[in-house]
Amino acid sequence: MTKITPQSKDFAQWYLDVVKEADLADYSKVKGCMIIKPYGYAIWEFIQAELNSRIKKAGVQNVYFPLFIPESLLNREKEHLEGFAPECAVVTHGGGKKLAEPLIVRPTSETIMYDTFSDWIHSYRDLPLKINQWANVVRWEMRTRPFLRTTEFLWQEGHTVHATSEDAAVEVDRALNMYKDFDRDFLSLPVLTGKKSRKETFAGALYTLTTEALAKDGKVIQAGTSHHLGQTFAKSFNVTFQDQNSVVQHAWQTSWGLSTRIIGTVIVCHGDEKGLVLPPKIAPHQVVLVPIFKTDEEKTRIFDELNGIKEALEALNIRVHFDERDTVTPGYKFNEWEVKGVPIRIDLGPRDLEKSEVTVTRRDGDKFNLPIGDLEQEVPYILDKIQENLLEKATLFLKENTREASSLEEMVKILDEKGGFIKVPWAGTDEEEKKIQDETKATIRIIDPIKSTEKLKCFFTGRETDTLVYFARAY
Amino acid sequence: MTKITPQSKDFAQWYLDVVKEADLADYSKVKGCMIIKPYGYAIWEFIQAELNSRIKKAGVQNVYFPLFIPESLLNREKEHLEGFAPECAVVTHGGGKKLAEPLIVRPTSETIMYDTFSDWIHSYRDLPLKINQWANVVRWEMRTRPFLRTTEFLWQEGHTVHATSEDAAVEVDRALNMYKDFDRDFLSLPVLTGKKSRKETFAGALYTLTTEALAKDGKVIQAGTSHHLGQTFAKSFNVTFQDQNSVVQHAWQTSWGLSTRIIGTVIVCHGDEKGLVLPPKIAPHQVVLVPIFKTDEEKTRIFDELNGIKEALEALNIRVHFDERDTVTPGYKFNEWEVKGVPIRIDLGPRDLEKSEVTVTRRDGDKFNLPIGDLEQEVPYILDKIQENLLEKATLFLKENTREASSLEEMVKILDEKGGFIKVPWAGTDEEEKKIQDETKATIRIIDPIKSTEKLKCFFTGRETDTLVYFARAY
Numbered sequence: 001m002t003k004i005t006p007q008s009k010d011f012a013q014w015y016l017d018v019v020k021e022a023d024l025a026d027y028s029k030v031k032g033c034m035i036i037k038p039y040g041y042a043i044w045e046f047i048q049a050e051l052n053s054r055i056k057k058a059g060v061q062n063v064y065f066p067l068f069i070p071e072s073l074l075n076r077e078k079e080h081l082e083g084f085a086p087e088c089a090v091v092t093h094g095g096g097k098k099l100a101e102p103l104i105v106r107p108t109s110e111t112i113m114y115d116t117f118s119d120w121i122h123s124y125r126d127l128p129l130k131i132n133q134w135a136n137v138v139r140w141e142m143r144t145r146p147f148l149r150t151t152e153f154l155w156q157e158g159h160t161v162h163a164t165s166e167d168a169a170v171e172v173d174r175a176l177n178m179y180k181d182f183d184r185d186f187l188s189l190p191v192l193t194g195k196k197s198r199k200e201t202f203a204g205a206l207y208t209l210t211t212e213a214l215a216k217d218g219k220v221i222q223a224g225t226s227h228h229l230g231q232t233f234a235k236s237f238n239v240t241f242q243d244q245n246s247v248v249q250h251a252w253q254t255s256w257g258l259s260t261r262i263i264g265t266v267i268v269c270h271g272d273e274k275g276l277v278l279p280p281k282i283a284p285h286q287v288v289l290v291p292i293f294k295t296d297e298e299k300t301r302i303f304d305e306l307n308g309i310k311e312a313l314e315a316l317n318i319r320v321h322f323d324e325r326d327t328v329t330p331g332y333k334f335n336e337w338e339v340k341g342v343p344i345r346i347d348l349g350p351r352d353l354e355k356s357e358v359t360v361t362r363r364d365g366d367k368f369n370l371p372i373g374d375l376e377q378e379v380p381y382i383l384d385k386i387q388e389n390l391l392e393k394a395t396l397f398l399k400e401n402t403r404e405a406s407s408l409e410e411m412v413k414i415l416d417e418k419g420g421f422i423k424v425p426w427a428g429t430d431e432e433e434k435k436i437q438d439e440t441k442a443t444i445r446i447i448d449p450i451k452s453t454e455k456l457k458c459f460f461t462g463r464e465t466d467t468l469v470y471f472a473r474a475y
Numbered sequence: 476m477t478k479i480t481p482q483s484k485d486f487a488q489w490y491l492d493v494v495k496e497a498d499l500a501d502y503s504k505v506k507g508c509m510i511i512k513p514y515g516y517a518i519w520e521f522i523q524a525e526l527n528s529r530i531k532k533a534g535v536q537n538v539y540f541p542l543f544i545p546e547s548l549l550n551r552e553k554e555h556l557e558g559f560a561p562e563c564a565v566v567t568h569g570g571g572k573k574l575a576e577p578l579i580v581r582p583t584s585e586t587i588m589y590d591t592f593s594d595w596i597h598s599y600r601d602l603p604l605k606i607n608q609w610a611n612v613v614r615w616e617m618r619t620r621p622f623l624r625t626t627e628f629l630w631q632e633g634h635t636v637h638a639t640s641e642d643a644a645v646e647v648d649r650a651l652n653m654y655k656d657f658d659r660d661f662l663s664l665p666v667l668t669g670k671k672s673r674k675e676t677f678a679g680a681l682y683t684l685t686t687e688a689l690a691k692d693g694k695v696i697q698a699g700t701s702h703h704l705g706q707t708f709a710k711s712f713n714v715t716f717q718d719q720n721s722v723v724q725h726a727w728q729t730s731w732g733l734s735t736r737i738i739g740t741v742i743v744c745h746g747d748e749k750g751l752v753l754p755p756k757i758a759p760h761q762v763v764l765v766p767i768f769k770t771d772e773e774k775t776r777i778f779d780e781l782n783g784i785k786e787a788l789e790a791l792n793i794r795v796h797f798d799e800r801d802t803v804t805p806g807y808k809f810n811e812w813e814v815k816g817v818p819i820r821i822d823l824g825p826r827d828l829e830k831s832e833v834t835v836t837r838r839d840g841d842k843f844n845l846p847i848g849d850l851e852q853e854v855p856y857i858l859d860k861i862q863e864n865l866l867e868k869a870t871l872f873l874k875e876n877t878r879e880a881s882s883l884e885e886m887v888k889i890l891d892e893k894g895g896f897i898k899v900p901w902a903g904t905d906e907e908e909k910k911i912q913d914e915t916k917a918t919i920r921i922i923d924p925i926k927s928t929e930k931l932k933c934f935f936t937g938r939e940t941d942t943l944v945y946f947a948r949a950y
Binding site: 026028029030033034035036037038041042044045061062063064065066067068069070073085086087088089090091092093094095096102103105112115116119120125131135136138140141142151152154327 | 501503504505508509510511512513516517519520536537538539540541542543544545548560561562563564565566567568569570571577578580587590591594600606610611613615616617626627629802
């Protein structure tokens with residue numbers, strides 16, 4: 001019945017099958033742009049609500065800046081421009097006329113925001129400034145995949161301004177830890193965190209911190225990132241303030257973001273041969289009820305019982321869907337909710353009913369009977385258990401697939417056979433890093449924040465170093 | 476201290492002053508696009524949350540469709556195209572190359588959505604389809620004003636598909652009533668509702684229902700609208716379904732939307748000489764606490780007391796802001812919170828404290844003392860009263876400013892002197908309606924849903940009619 005390609009056969013195709021069969025997204029007539037369907041968008045809404053509340057708790061306020069950036073503003077910060085110019089969509093006509101100055105559809109909002117910050121900030125009393133926006137952004141992509149890489153995507157972008165580099169660094173760390181905690185608590189996703197190599201740093205930033213998750217195919221995927229922007233933009237956009245001693249200084253800035261790509265991350269990190277596996281906290285339906293019956297009389301009794309269960313569980317703030325359809329078989333329903341990753345399925349047939357029991361199927365494995373009277377106590381507990389179990393499994397997988405290598409050959413061998421992270425001593429240059437990428441498709445995902453206490457030899461150059469990095473092949 | 480132009484002197488300038496001084500929005504370097512600042516965006520978030528919950532309760536699901544519409548798709552529905560083509564922003568370049576086909580930045584999403592609906596809908600079982608999206612849209616505007624008319628704005632657009640015209644009509648009514656109830660319950664805004672004249676109907680629609688509010692300057696402002704699209708788009712985009720008898724039919728569609736313009740509507744309908752007046756339900760701070768003290772000892776005692784009040788009120792889910800600033804005077808604070816439209820201000824000074832009292836100032840007028848011990852009981856009650864009082868005042872204003880006229884001259888005289896709605900019998904043609912607009916700037920805002928039981932004479936043409944319409948000068 002399922003139309004999903006096995007992960008082992010073709011992971012990329014498995015991914016596309018899951019997106020389609022779980023009804024998460026659809027293709028559009030616009031190259032590289034997807035349609036997020038109700039089931040996929042509901043997941044995004046749970047992610048938004050939780051992350052938004054964490055952002056606000058950190059004293060960050062939401063705003064909305066224009067979609068369009070005048071070309072001259074984007075051009076103002078050279079390094080940033082070089083990073084984004086190749087990906088820009090350009091509006092040249094408006095209201096039936098050619099525009100005097102082309103407008104760029106925002107690929108990110110540093111330039112349009114910081115030009116305004118120079119008007120908003122005058123004194124140290126105006127700092128820190130902490131804002132965030134939920135918005136769509138556009139980056140022209142050649143090869144796209146729903147959620148993972150799309151020309152238009154949805155995200156939040158936080159932007160803060162501080163009086164000192166240290167204050168900015170604290171905010172960069174805070175945002176990174178917010179993402180890390182959110183990934184763990186809400187998405188059951190363990191991530192490695194640390195600094196990006198210079199080559200992989202955000203265009204214009206002093207440094208970039210990142211959260212990196214491990215997909216089931218052994219490839220690594222970047223989730224949220226947090227950038228210390230130094231004074232680069234402050235100098236280009238004249239973001240200055242008068243300090244306590246009336247001295248005018250350039251401000252220090254940060255930006256940090258997380259996008260709809262995180263939905264793709266959840267799919268590739270938790271999904272299995274049967275389809276999507278959703279952590280309960282982002283599942284649109286946490287529990288699905290499936291009735292099994294032959295006669296009208298059975299149907300009446302079973303529907304009554306299931307309606308009662310639905311009401312009781314909903315009173316506990318559990319999201320319950322009662323699958324009342326009479327146009328498809330129970331088997332078809334079992335398959336559909338499995339593909340859609342629903343954490344708990346509860347089936348009720350005449351024989352169950354006689355024993356006042358239901359059959360509970362956990363999407364993460366187990367199947368067992370439970371007395372109907374126990375559901376109110378057990379279901380919340382099982383949902384928590386599933387949330388934890390997914391995190392444990394993913395953590396174990398991450399641990400088992402983090403290996404060491406003493407040479408490039410050994411690294412490539414492991415990556416070819418197993419994928420995962422390869423932790424190695426590193427003293428290479430940007431050019432040497434690029435050479436490795438060109439030859440092996442592996443990149444430095446993070447620099448380990450913990451330095452080695454003893455001197456090590458770089459696995460590639462042989463130079464002495466105390467720096468450890470994680471290489472991987474990435475999405 | 477206040478920099479707000481009196482309403483009576485120059486209402487348009489008063490409006491711009493309020494937007495600026497209440498810190499709602501800022502101008503950007505992009506022509507016609509505004510920046511929504513934290514205080515303004517917080518208001519939008521309350522509006523979104525409440526309306527979103529009402530939309531979901533009606534069984535409508537949220538989705539997200541692409542920002543860009545291929546030119547050929549927009550061209551598919553001729554009448555719709557003619558309505559929107561002059562306002563389009565056009566992307567001609569992407570990823571450094573000229574595009575084979577230009578992309579339109581969505582002015583509204585009928586065309587991009589309905590092209591996909593033809594893939595989603597096959598059988599009567601797929602109907603009704605009810606979706607909504609929260610998104611940014613772009614309409615190139617010549618003369619813009621923050622919130623009221625901007626080139627880019629935020630909105631929700633609902634789109635539904637039905638098997639019959641009657642089903643679609645029920646949905647069009649439901650959406651209109653949702654807006655009307657929302658305006659009344661949440662924004663304290665009374666609105667007149669009814670059908671638009673043909674001239675003012677949404678491009679491509681069979682008919683448009685609208686909610687129209689009355690600003691304090693006597694001009695009328697269109698809030699949410701709801702369109703019966705008939706089969707126009709279904710025919711252009713091939714949205715068909717097989718009915719119960721296996722006959723393929725074109726579907727019937729609706730769309731309905733409400734935008735950030737509603738914030739402008741709240742400003743012009745409730746604002747007064749002192750600035751913004753916010754209905755409590757959308758006030759970012761429902762209560763502001765202002766301490767008044769001279770000595771450190773007084774400060775300690777007063778801060779303790781106010782912190783206690785804050786905690787007690789927040790426990791009742793009231794949004795409280797304690798203005799602890801020591802860089803400005805109490806007088807400055809009074810003015811600032813007045814300009815920002817905060818419903819209740821609570822001041823506490825040493826003499827109040829001796830009597831265990833506070834001074835309560837209602838933004839809608841009253842000022843009185845209250846025992847501190849009564850606040851938990853009184854504040855929720857006062858907030859409700861303010862919400863009701865604003866609605867009552869606006870309802871009275873709407874009633875007093877709805878007049879009749881027996882000739883064009885009389886209507887113009889009333890509009891020049893007082894503004895408001897002019898209710899008149901009408902049997903004119905589209906051309907005659909246009910002539911009135913050209914000569915007097917008045918347009919038909921709504922056609923009264925209630926027909927006259929006796930024959931009347933059209934106030935302009937003298938023809939016999941049972942139709943009554945409301946003319947007004949509008950935003």
